[in-house]
Amino acid sequence: MPSNPTVSHIPTHIAIIMDGNGRWAKARNLPRLAGHRAGTENLRRILRACAEFGIKTLTIWAFSTENWRRPQEEVHGLMDILEQVIDRELAEMHKNGVRLRHLGRLEGIADHLQTKVRNAIELTQNNERITLNVAFNYGGKAEILDAVKRIIADGVRPEDVDENLFARYLSTAGQPDPDMIIRTGNESRISNFMLWQGAYAEWYFTPILWPDFDKEELRKALDEYARRERRFGMTTEQVKTTSR
Numbered sequence: 001m002p003s004n005p006t007v008s009h010i011p012t013h014i015a016i017i018m019d020g021n022g023r024w025a026k027a028r029n030l031p032r033l034a035g036h037r038a039g040t041e042n043l044r045r046i047l048r049a050c051a052e053f054g055i056k057t058l059t060i061w062a063f064s065t066e067n068w069r070r071p072q073e074e075v076h077g078l079m080d081i082l083e084q085v086i087d088r089e090l091a092e093m094h095k096n097g098v099r100l101r102h103l104g105r106l107e108g109i110a111d112h113l114q115t116k117v118r119n120a121i122e123l124t125q126n127n128e129r130i131t132l133n134v135a136f137n138y139g140g141k142a143e144i145l146d147a148v149k150r151i152i153a154d155g156v157r158p159e160d161v162d163e164n165l166f167a168r169y170l171s172t173a174g175q176p177d178p179d180m181i182i183r184t185g186n187e188s189r190i191s192n193f194m195l196w197q198g199a200y201a202e203w204y205f206t207p208i209l210w211p212d213f214d215k216e217e218l219r220k221a222l223d224e225y226a227r228r229e230r231r232f233g234m235t236t237e238q239v240k241t242t243s244r
Contacts, residue, residue, distance in 0.1 A: 009226035011179030014050070015059035015133075015201070017193055018043070020185030020209030033077040038211035040081055044089065047098065047132060049215040053222065057131045057175060059103065061193055065139030068108070079113060082136060086116045090123070097129025103171035104138030105146070133172065140195030143171055172197055180225050182218075184210040202228050 018039055025035030043060060050058045063078055093100065100121050106114045117136075147169035151161065167173065177197040183189075186207035190198065204221045206213070 010054045010222065011202075011225055012055070013057035013059070013176050013178045013180075014055055014221075015061070015178040015181045015194055015198070016046070017061050017181070017183040017187075017191065018210040018213075019183055019187050021211060023185065024209040024211045032074055033081075035211065036074075036078060036081055040085055042211050042213065043085075045214065046218060047093075047130070049218050051096070051098075051130045053218070055130065057133065057178075059133035059135060059172075059178060059194070061135040061138065063104075063136045063138070064192065065104070065137060065142045066192070079110065083113050083116060086120055090120050093132070094124050094127065097127045098124060099127040099129075099131045100124045101131060101133045101171075101175075103133050103135040103143070105142065106137065108137060131175070133175070135171075135193075138171070138193075140192045144196060167196070170196060177201065179230075180204060180221070182206065182221050184208050184213045200230070202230065 021035035021039040022032045023035070024038060025032050028034075047058060062082065067078070068075060090100075100123075102117055102121060106117065109117075147166060150169050151166070156165070172194075177199070178194060178201045180203075181190075181194065181198050181201045182204045184206055186205075186209075188205045190203075194201070202225055204224055206217065206221070208217050
């Protein structure tokens with residue numbers, strides 16, 4: 001088994017598009033919701049692995065603004081799964097120092113579930129071991145539009161708008177942008193995910209379906225991240241000079 005990536009190369013923030021639950025279920029002649037439940041079980045393992053590797057922020061995309069178009073049975077099932085996860089996992093996550101945050105819109109989600117989400121955020125707000133951002137009813141375009149609307153509503157002058165100010169109006173306000181975005185399930189699209197925050201993220205695409213993406217697969221992604229040179233528009237020579 002390969003050794004852990006060196007601490008100096010561990011990303012601060014990784015985000016994951018958890019793709020492939022439906023195909024995982026289909027390959028086993030199971031209903032799609034069985035795949036989503038398997039994916040939820042896997043999240044517990046990956047969250048633990050991230051904390052062990054020293055990653056400080058994990059963002060997972062659980063439900064997009066476009067997922068409302070799916071069959072109503074699946075949509076209702078996904079809402080039930082979110083509620084079950086909160087009911088079943090919240091106490092343990094709080095005990096283990098997980099700080100929960102929600103990315104996206106709560107509008108459209110049942111009132112009682114909105115209350116549970118807000119209560120979970122409030123309960124864990126002072127935890128520091130790892131932050132888990134749950135992108136639920138989230139879309140990159142919607143997030144940017146919502147930020148623009150809030151900026152206008154606050155009466156901010158156009159000349160005062162810069163990247164730092166704009167970032168404070170996003171769901172991830174106060175957090176670092178993701179260093180790496182992982183997409184499982186053999187798809188190579190960004191699919192409206194973290195369009196602003198992911199501008200300079202290192203993307204990693206894997207054919208592994210999300211329920212099968214285990215700690216060893218995460219290790220492979222981190223090893224790949226450690227091999228990459230992040231230049232942020234600079235030349236290799238500039239990066240070497242800056243890092244001295």
